[in-house]
Amino acid sequence: MQTANRSRHDVVVVGGRVAGSATAMLLARLGHDVVVVDQASFPSDTVSTHSIARSGMVQLRRWSLLDPVLDSGAPAIRQVTFNAAGASVTRTIKDKAGVDLLVAPRRYVLDTLLAAAAERAGADVRPGVTVTDVQRDGRGRVVGVQGHDHTGAPVELGARWVIGADGLRSRVARSVGAAINQGGPAGGAAQYAYYAGIPWSGFEFFVAERSFAGVFPTHDEQACIWVLNPTTDARAVHRRAGSRVEAFGQLLERSAPPLAERLRQARRTSPVQGMLRQPNQVRQAFGPGWALVGDAGYYRDATTAYGISDAFRDAELLAVALDQALRGAVEEPTALASYQQQRDRALAEIFEITCRLAAYPPVPAFIELQKQLSAAIDRQAAALAARPIPAQRLLATA
C-alpha cells in the first residue's frame, strides 16, 4: 500500500476541537512539534450547546483568547435568571477570578478560533484526516497513528506521544484499550434548537419536575434554546408527538411555559438536535505513549454544561505534564500519573453533582445541587486563575 503522508513529531493530537486544539496550542506555545488531525474540517459544528462556565472563561482569558471570542460576536452575558417553583431570580455575574461575564459562542466559531490559535502557535493542523488505529513498537508502546485523508490516501504519523482528543467515541481510547475507571448511570437526554427574532437578556434557566430548560444567547442575535430530561420522558413524548420538533415544543411547554410562550413570537432557525442516554464515565488517562483529554477521557451528562470547561482545564494539565516529560524534566510515568491524578481530583466534585442532577431529583434537591455546582465552579475558577500561565513569557513578547 502506498503511504502518501508519513512524518514524525513530538506529539500527534487526534481531534481538533476544544480539547485537542487547546492542548496542541499550549504544547506548541511550549515549543513542541505538534500535529493536530481531525476528520472534520473547520469551521464546522458539533452536537453541543455551548455555555462556558466561569472556570472555562478563566482559561480563555489566561490563554489570551477571550478577546477573539468576544470579537467574533459572541454576546457578553452579564446576567443569569433562575426560574423555579413559580419564582424568578435574576443576578448579575459577579467579578470573581478575574471574570465578570460569560459567553456561549457557537461551536463552529469557538472550535475554529482554537484551531487557528493552535496553528498560530506553530502546530500543524490537518483537517480531513481520519485516524483508524494507533501504531505500536515492539514493546507495545504507542508510537504513532495511521489513517487516511479526505481523498482516501493513507496517512501515517509517528510521534513520541499520541493524544486522543477525539470525543466520546474516541478511536484512540478504543485502540489503546483505555479502561473506564469510574462510571455513573447513563440516562439523560439533551435537546436544543436555535431561535431568532426576539430579544434575549442573558442566560435563563427553568427548573421543573424531571426537567431543566434554558436560554443561551449566542451569535447573530440568536439563542440556543435547550431542554434536558430523563431519556425515558423524552422518548415517551417523542412517540406521542410524531416529530422531533413537535416533541421539543411539548417538552418546553411542560418544562418552561413562560419561555414556550415567548418563543411563539420567535423564528426557529435550526433543526432540533441533541443526544439521548448520555453516559457518565471517567477513563484511564494515559499509558505508554498515549494520553486522553476532553470527552475522550471523561464524559458527563450535559446537565452541568461543563464539558468545554473540563476540556480547557484538562488540556492545560496534560500540556504541562507532557511538556515536562518531553523535556526530560520529569520521568514520563511520574509526569503522566500526575496529570491523571490532578484531572481526577479536579473533576470529582462536579462529576458527582452531575450524576446526581442527571437523576432528576425533586425540584428542591435539584436547586440545592445547582447551588453546590455554582460554588464548585467558583472554586475551580479560582484554582485555575492562580496557576502559572504556560509559556506566558513567550505570549508577552509575541
Ligand SMILES: Cc1cc2nc3c(=O)[nH]c(=O)nc-3n(C[C@H](O)[C@H](O)[C@H](O)COP(=O)(O)OP(=O)(O)OC[C@H]3O[C@@H](n4cnc5c(N)ncnc54)[C@H](O)[C@@H]3O)c2cc1C
Ligand atoms: C447536547 C449537548 C449539550 C452540551 N452542552 C454543553 C454546554 O452548554 N457547555 C459545555 O461546556 N459543554 C457542553 N456539552 C459537552 C461538550 O460538547 C463536550 O464536552 C465537548 O465538545 C468536548 O470536546 P472535545 O474536544 O473533547 O470533543 P469533541 O468536541 O467531540 O471533538 C472531537 C473531535 O475529534 C474528531 N474525531 C473523532 N474521531 C476521529 C478520528 N478517528 N480521526 C480524526 N478525528 C476524529 C471529531 O471530528 C471531532 O472534531 C454538551 C454536550 C452535548 C452532547
